[in-house]
Amino acid sequence: MVDRRPTIHVSFDGVEYEAFVGESVLECARRVGVKIPSLCFLEGLSVWGGCRVCVVEIAEGHRLRPACATTCVADMEIKTETPRLRAYRKSILELLFAEGNHVCAVCVSNGNCELQDMAVHCGMDHVRYDTQAPKREIDASHPKYIFDPNRCILCTRCVRVCDEIEGAHVWDISYRGESAHLITEMNKPWGESLSCTWCGKCVAVCPTGSLAYQGRAIGEMEHDPAMIKRLAVARNRHEWLYPEEAK
Amino acid sequence: MSNTVIIDPVTRIEGHAKIAIELDNAGAVDSVRFSVVEFRGFEEFCKGRPVWEMPSLTARTCGICPVSHLLASAKAGDAIMGVRIPQTATRLRRVVNLGQIIQSHALSFFHLSSPDMLLGWDHDPATRNVFGVMSAEPELARRGIRLRGFGQRVLEAIAGRKVHSPGIVPGGIANPMTEEIRSELLTNLAEAKQTAEDALGIFISMLDKFDREIQNFGLFPSLHLGLANEAGTWENYDGHLKFVDAEGNTVADNIDPTNYREYIGEATRRDSYLKSPYFKPMVAPGEDVNIGIYRVGPLARLNVCETMGSPLADEALAAYRERAGGTANSSFFYHYARLIEILACTELMGEFLEDETILDTNVRATAGINHRHAVGVSEAPRGTLFHEYSVDANGLLENVNMIIATGQNNLPMNATVLQIAKEWIDGPDIPEGVLNRIEAGIRAFDPCLSCSTHAVGKMPLDVTLLDHEGTVVSSVKRG
Numbered sequence: 001m002v003d004r005r006p007t008i009h010v011s012f013d014g015v016e017y018e019a020f021v022g023e024s025v026l027e028c029a030r031r032v033g034v035k036i037p038s039l040c041f042l043e044g045l046s047v048w049g050g051c052r053v054c055v056v057e058i059a060e061g062h063r064l065r066p067a068c069a070t071t072c073v074a075d076m077e078i079k080t081e082t083p084r085l086r087a088y089r090k091s092i093l094e095l096l097f098a099e100g101n102h103v104c105a106v107c108v109s110n111g112n113c114e115l116q117d118m119a120v121h122c123g124m125d126h127v128r129y130d131t132q133a134p135k136r137e138i139d140a141s142h143p144k145y146i147f148d149p150n151r152c153i154l155c156t157r158c159v160r161v162c163d164e165i166e167g168a169h170v171w172d173i174s175y176r177g178e179s180a181h182l183i184t185e186m187n188k189p190w191g192e193s194l195s196c197t198w199c200g201k202c203v204a205v206c207p208t209g210s211l212a213y214q215g216r217a218i219g220e221m222e223h224d225p226a227m228i229k230r231l232a233v234a235r236n237r238h239e240w241l242y243p244e245e246a247k
Numbered sequence: 248m249s250n251t252v253i254i255d256p257v258t259r260i261e262g263h264a265k266i267a268i269e270l271d272n273a274g275a276v277d278s279v280r281f282s283v284v285e286f287r288g289f290e291e292f293c294k295g296r297p298v299w300e301m302p303s304l305t306a307r308t309c310g311i312c313p314v315s316h317l318l319a320s321a322k323a324g325d326a327i328m329g330v331r332i333p334q335t336a337t338r339l340r341r342v343v344n345l346g347q348i349i350q351s352h353a354l355s356f357f358h359l360s361s362p363d364m365l366l367g368w369d370h371d372p373a374t375r376n377v378f379g380v381m382s383a384e385p386e387l388a389r390r391g392i393r394l395r396g397f398g399q400r401v402l403e404a405i406a407g408r409k410v411h412s413p414g415i416v417p418g419g420i421a422n423p424m425t426e427e428i429r430s431e432l433l434t435n436l437a438e439a440k441q442t443a444e445d446a447l448g449i450f451i452s453m454l455d456k457f458d459r460e461i462q463n464f465g466l467f468p469s470l471h472l473g474l475a476n477e478a479g480t481w482e483n484y485d486g487h488l489k490f491v492d493a494e495g496n497t498v499a500d501n502i503d504p505t506n507y508r509e510y511i512g513e514a515t516r517r518d519s520y521l522k523s524p525y526f527k528p529m530v531a532p533g534e535d536v537n538i539g540i541y542r543v544g545p546l547a548r549l550n551v552c553e554t555m556g557s558p559l560a561d562e563a564l565a566a567y568r569e570r571a572g573g574t575a576n577s578s579f580f581y582h583y584a585r586l587i588e589i590l591a592c593t594e595l596m597g598e599f600l601e602d603e604t605i606l607d608t609n610v611r612a613t614a615g616i617n618h619r620h621a622v623g624v625s626e627a628p629r630g631t632l633f634h635e636y637s638v639d640a641n642g643l644l645e646n647v648n649m650i651i652a653t654g655q656n657n658l659p660m661n662a663t664v665l666q667i668a669k670e671w672i673d674g675p676d677i678p679e680g681v682l683n684r685i686e687a688g689i690r691a692f693d694p695c696l697s698c699s700t701h702a703v704g705k706m707p708l709d710v711t712l713l714d715h716e717g718t719v720v721s722s723v724k725r726g
Contacts, residue, residue, distance in 0.1 A: 105303075105411070106303050106304050108299075135295070137295065140297055140642055214642075215417075215615075217299050217300070217303065217417070218300065218302075218413045220413075220421070
C-alpha cells in the first residue's frame with residue numbers, strides 16, 4: 001500500500017532522504033535504513049525518551065536530541081555517528097551498568113539481552129564509574145514470573161505495554177531520581193496483584209534479565225519484543241475486533 | 248633465638264596461601280601454620296538470589312572444579328523443588344562429573360605435581376614446572392595435556408561450556424545429548440583411557456624412589472569421609488555419607504547428607520580464612536578439634552569404597568591396597584589414588600556412553616518451590632562438597648552454607664606440613680628442595696583455596712595500621 005502522507009526533506013549524515021510530516025527522527029531513520037541505536041524505544045508503544053541511547057546531533061548548533069522523541073522538520077540535518085555521539089552513548093551505557101547489578105555471566109538473559117547487545121555495539125568494554133552495587137529485593141511472588149530490580153534500567157517498556165496494549169496497568173514507577181523504581185499494583189507484591197492478567201507482555205518486552213519466567217536458569221530467558229509490534233499493527237488494522245466492531 | 252621461615256606464596260596450587268614454620272632456639276621445628284590468605288564472599292552475596300540461579304552463581308567459586316559446585320547446587324535445587332530428576336539427566340550429570348574428575352586430576356598430576364616426581368624435589372626451581380616436564384618428557388606432557396583437554400571437552404559437550412557450564416540446572420540438564428557428541432566422546436575416550444593406564448604405570452614404577460616421602464608426607468591416622476552406595480562401589484555423585492577410620496573400620500555409615508551438621512563441625516582460626524571442619528561426635532566441646540581430624544578426596548574415597556566398579560580400576564585398587572597395607576594413610580598416596588580414579592572415570596564413562604538411554608530427550612523435571620531447606624552433596628575431585636540452602640516461600644535464598652573439600656582437608660594439610668618440616672628441617676639453613684617438599688605436601692591434597700574461602704562475615708580478622716616508625720595508628724578486630 002502506498003503511503004500518501006506529505007513528505008519533507010531531511011538528511012542523515014549528509015545524505016538526503018524523504019521524511020513524512022510528523023514522523024520522528026528514529027522512525028524515519030529505521031524506515032530508510034539508517035541505523036540509530038536505541039534501548040527504551042519499542043515500536044508499537046508510546047515514546048518515553050528516557051534512556052538517551054538514540055541521541056543524535058541536529059543542525060549547525062550540534063544540539064543533542066533523542067531521535068525517538070524528536071519530530072522531523074523540513075531540511076533537518078541529522079548526524080547519527082560522530083565521535084561525540086559515540087562517547088555519549090558509551091557513557092550512558094556505562095552509567096546504566098554502574099547503577100544496577102548487571103553481571104552478565106550469571107544473568108538469566110545472558111546472550112539474550114538488549115543492554116548487553118548495546119554495550120557490545122557501542123564498544124563498552126569496561127565501566128569507568130564506581131558501581132553502586134545496590135541491594136534491591138527480588139519479587140518472586142508471582143507464580144509465573146520473577147522481577148529482579150537489580151537488573152532494571154527503568155526503560156518503562158513494561159509500564160507502557162501493560163497500560164497501552166494489555167490495558168491492565170499493573171506497573172508504575174515510584175519515587176524519583178536515584179530512588180525511582182518499578183512497583184506493581186500500587187506497591188503490592190506482584191503475586192498479590194488482582195489486575196495482573198498473567199499475559200507476560202511485560203516479560204516479553206523487558207530488554208534485560210529484570211523480568212523473566214520462573215524456573216529459568218542462567219542464559220535461558222528469551223524475550224520477544226517484536227510481539228508487541230505485531231500486536232500494535234494488528235490493533236491499528238482492527239484485526240482483533242469482530243468485523244461489526246471494526247466498523 | 249627462635250626463627251620463622253615463611254613460604255609465601257605456596258606455588259603450583261590453586262589459590263593463594265602461605266606457610267609459617269616456627270623454629271625453636273636449637274633450630275628445630277616447633278610449629279607450622281598453613282594459612283590461606285585469599286578471601287571470598289559467596290555465602291553472603293548469594294542471599295536473596297533465586298534458587299534457579301544458584302548453580303551458575305556458586306560455580307563462580309572456582310574455575311577448576313565449577314562442575315562440582317554446579318552439581319551440588321543443582322542437587323540442592325532438585326530437593327527444594329522436590330523432584331526426582333529423569334534417569335538420563337542423572338546419567339548425564341554423572342558423565343559430566345567423571346569428565347570433571349578427569350580434567351582436574353590430570354591438572355593436579357601432570358601440570359602441578361609431576362615436575363617434583365619426574366624431575367626431582369631438588370631440581371632447579373626455574374625449570375621444575377610443567378615446561379620442564381615438556382622438555383624432559385615431551386610425549387608424557389603432551390598426553391597429560393590432551394587428557395585434561397578430553398575432560399574439558401566432556402564438560403563443554405554436555406553442559407555447554409568448559410568452565411562455568413550453564414547446562415546443569417535444578418531439575419536436571421538443560422539439553423539432551425546428541426548422537427554426534429556421543430560418538431565423538433566415545434572415539435576420544437580410548438586415548439584418554441590409555442593415557443590414564445600409562446600414567447598409572449609410570450607412577451607405580453617410580454614409587455620405590457619415594458619411600459621417604461611416603462613415610463613422611465602426612466602419614467598419620469585419621470578418619471576418611473566419602474560418598475558411598477549400597478553396592479559398595481566407588482561413588483562420586485549420589486548416595487550417603489560414610490566415615491571410616493585409619494584401619495578401614497566403619498565409624499559412621501548410611502548418613503543422610505541432609506544431617507551432615509550432626510557429624511561435621513567447623514572451627515575457625517585467627518590467621519586463616521580457611522575453616523577447619525572436624526568429625527563432631529569425637530570432639531567434646533572445648534577439646535582440640537584435631538581429635539576429629541578426617542580426610543576427604545581421592546585417598547578417602549578409595550578407603551571408603553569396597554570396589555571401584557570397573558575392571559581395570561579394580562585391579563589397580565587391589566595393587567594400591569597391597570602397597571598401602573590396606574587402608575592408605577599416607578597423604579602421598581593421594582597421587583596414586585588420583586590416577587586410579589582417572590582410570591575408573593574413563594571406564595565408567597564408556598559404560599554410560601555406550602548405553603542408548605543416554606540419548607533420551609527427557610532430561611529435565613520442572614516444579615515450583617516445594618521445600619524450604621535442602622542439602623546438595625557431590626564428590627568434587629578434591630573431596631566431598633556440601634551446599635546447604637534455606638529459601639523463602641518464593642525460592643529466594645535466606646541462608647547458604649558451603650562446606651568445601653579443601654576446608655575439610657585443612658587439619659590434615661597442617662599435620663602433613665608439620666610432619667614434613669620435622670623430618671627434613673634441621674637447623675636454620677633450609678635448602679630450597681626442603682621447602683619444595685613442604686609445598687609438595689600441600690600439593691598432594693590438590694587444594695583449591697579459592698573454593699575453600701568462599702565465606703564472609705565469620706572469619707576472625709585482625710587489621711593493624713602502622714606508621715613509618717612502626718607505631719600502631721589504629722587497630723580493628725573482628726571475630
